[in-house]
Every structure is written in structure tokens, then in C-alpha cells.
Amino acid sequence: MAPPPEYTAEHTKERATERSPIGRRSLLLGTAVLGAAGALGATGCGRIPSGDTLARLKSQRTVRLGIAGEAPYGFIDEQGDFTGEAVELAKVIFKRLGVADVQPVATDFSSLIPGLNSQQFDVVSAGMYINKERCAQVIFADPEYQMLDSFIVRKGNPKGLRSYQDVVRTKATIATGTGYAEIDYAISAGVPEKEIIILQDPVAGLNAVESGRVDVFAGTALTGRSVVRKSRKAETTEPFAPVVDGKKKIDGGGFAFRPTDTGLRDAVNSQIHRMRKSGELFRILRPFGFTEAEMTTLTAEELCA
Incomplete structure (x- = not known):
């Protein structure tokens, strides 16, 4: 299903208008929180002083989390509350580290690393x-999960799209999210970068597939199955590992920190390792659609390499 003439790669410049209710609410609230952070900076508490970041967070009793308004990782639910696997995990970890208050700050996914390094959040x-690429800009805790990709497609998958190579073969119209790793996977398979449509979030991707503006929205297997759960027009493909440079790629996601915050990263890592071992990590992630197959023993060092 080809998009109408105006819905081309040029449409990516207008993607802010494609936001879902979750995306709009997240970003509006994120603006308000960033304003509050600016006010903190005026009193000398919002900027990052030299020294031990974890000690500062304990003293302030607040940690600011950068999130992207994307279910199931970090988003605003129907009651207007921040939640998601990463948010709920952070609440548990930072409470144990002596930081009582978790304050999510919503922004575009592509703004997360710049926002972290410009001290908009901790x-x-x-x-x-x-x-x-990201490991060259920030440091990571070990991943809390591993993940394969899948496609959101029309019911019945009329073009038989089960890999990025299938997208190239069928000349299907593909979309994905802002800053997503799937952009690189599609390019690696031979999809011209200018032909990849960038949308705000998976809900916008689902809408684009259902309306026939694109053939496929590429994202994580978990995001896909979460978004299409109530759809009558779309479905997800079976999860698959993207092939990059001839090798299958399995991804893992986790907390990111400024390069100088090794002490904070190590403290979070210690908690993640304990929670992996006890099974608590899976118990926290399971309500957000994660399966035992998506638990992992991968390390950040392995993924950075």
C-alpha cells in the first residue's frame, strides 16, 4: 500500500503533527517538568556539581529520569501517571539506593542522549x-532485557514482510520511530535512507499502517505486540533478528548515564545483577508484556562492542 503523494520522506519534517495522545501528553508534561528543572537550576540545585552524583541525588532525594513517552518502556497511562518497565524499575532501584523521589522528564527519543549530556535529567x-554509536556518547548499565524486532503490518501480511530484506524485495513503504535502531537495520538491508518515513511513536506507526499510508512499521517485538493488541486492521509478524553485516543482531536495552557518572552506573548495575539473580527483574517487567525469553545475561560491554 503506497502512501499518498504528500506522505513521503519529506513528511518526516512534519512528524510532530503525527503524535498519539500518549506522545502529546508526554511531551507537554515534559516541557512543564523541564521548566521546573530550569527553576531548580536558578537556585543552584538543578545543575550538576562536581563530585559524587549518587551522593548528590541522595541529598536532593530526587532523580530526574529521561523517558520518551513510549509504551511499554516509559509513558503516561490513562490515569495520567508515569509508568512503564523502565520507570517502575527505576523506582525500585533508586529507592534502594537512597533516592526517594523519581521524577520522569518526557522528551523525543532522539533528544534523550543530548538531554542527558546537557544535564536536563540525571x-x-x-x-x-x-x-x-551510543556507547561513544554515554555509558550504560547492563541491559534489563534483550529484544528481537517485528513489523506492524496489515492483517494477513499481504506483502509477506518478515525481514528488512523482504521490504527491499517488495519495495514496501517502511516507517519507524525517531532515533530507532531499526533505521540502521533497514539501511543495512538496502532500504534507501531517504525512503524511510520517521514517525513520532508506534501508535502513529499503527495508524499509518491501518490507513494504508505505509506498508510496515518496524520496531521491537514487544512494542509491536503491545500496540496492535486491540487493532482489527493490523497484526505483528513473528519476532526476528535483523541481519547486519551478515550477522544476526540481538539487542538489549538499559539505563544510560553521563560518561563521568561511573559510580552511579556501578551502583545501578549492582542492583540489576541482584534482581536478575532473584527473579525480581522479570517480576517487574512481566506486567508490561515481557516474557522470560526476553530476560538476558548480556552485558553492556558486549553490546557496546
Whole structure:
């Protein structure tokens, strides 16, 4: 199903208008929170002083989390509350580290790393994939989950799309999310970058597939099955590992920190390892659609390499 003439790669410049209710609410609230953070900066509490970041967070009793308004990782629910696997995990971990209050700050996914490094928040807690490019900009805790990709397609998958190579073969119209790793996977398979349509979030992707504006929206297997659950027009494909440079790629997502915050990263890592071992990590992630197959023993070091 080809998009109408105006819905081309040029449409990516207008993607802010494609936001779902979750995306709009998240970003509006994120603006308000960022304003509050600016007010904190005026009193000398919002900027990052030199020294031990964890000690500062304990003293302030608040940690600011960068999230992207994307279910199931970090989003606003129907009651207007921040939740998601990464947010709920952060609440448990930081409470144990002596930081009582978790304050999510919503922004575009592509703004998470710049926002972290410009001190708009203290930690990125958005289930962010750990990869070599991002590891050059931030440091990561070990992943809380591993993940394969899947496609959102029309019911019956009329073009038989089960891999990025299928997208190239059928000349299907593909969309994905802002800053998603799936952009690189599609390009690696031979999809011209200018032909990849960038949408705000998976809900916008589902809408685009249902309306026939695109043939496929590429994302994580978990995101896909969460978004299409109530759809009568769309479904997800079976999860698959993207092939990059001839090798299958399995991703993992976790907390990101500024490169100088090794002490904070190590403290969070210690908690994640304990929760992996006890099974508590899976118990926290399971309500958000994760399966035991998506638990992992991968390390950030392995994924960064």
C-alpha cells in the first residue's frame, strides 16, 4: 500500500503533527517538568556539581529520569501517571539506593542522549538499546532485557514482510520511530535512507499502517505486540533478528548515564545483577508484556562492542 503523494520522506519534517495522545501528553508534561528543572537550576540545585552524583541525588532525594513517552518502556497511562518497565524499575532501584523521589522528564527519543549530556535529567530510563554509536556518547548499565524486532503490518501480511530484506524485495513503504535502531537495520538491508518515513511513536506507526499510508512499521517485538493488541486492521509478524553485516543482531536495552557518572552506573548495575539473580527483574517487567525469553545475561560491554 503506497502512501499518498504528500506522505513521503519529506513528511518526516512534519512528524510532530503525527503524535498519539500518549506522545502529546508526554511531551507537554515534559516541557512543564523541564521548566521546573530550569527553576531548580536558578537556585543552584538543578545543575550538576562536581563530585559524587549518587551522593548528590541522595541529598536532593530526587532523580530526574529521561523517558520518551513510549509504551511499554516509559509513558503516561490513562490515569495520567508515569509508568512503564523502565520507570517502575527505576523506582525500585533508586529507592534502594537512597533516592526517594523519581521524577520522569518526557522528551523525543532522539533528544534523550543530548538531554542527558546537557544535564536536563540525571539518567535515561527508557529501555534504550545499547549499541556502539551510543556507547561513544554515554555509558550504560547492563541491559534489563534483550529484544528481537517485528513489523506492524496489515492483517494477513499481504506483502509477506518478515525481514528488512523482504521490504527491499517488495519495495514496501517502511516507517519507524525517531532515533530507532531499526533505521540502521533497514539501511543495512538496502532500504534507501531517504525512503524511510520517521514517525513520532508506534501508535502513529499503527495508524499509518491501518490507513494504508505505509506498508510496515518496524520496531521491537514487544512494542509491536503491545500496540496492535486491540487493532482489527493490523497484526505483528513473528519476532526476528535483523541481519547486519551478515550477522544476526540481538539487542538489549538499559539505563544510560553521563560518561563521568561511573559510580552511579556501578551502583545501578549492582542492583540489576541482584534482581536478575532473584527473579525480581522479570517480576517487574512481566506486567508490561515481557516474557522470560526476553530476560538476558548480556552485558553492556558486549553490546557496546
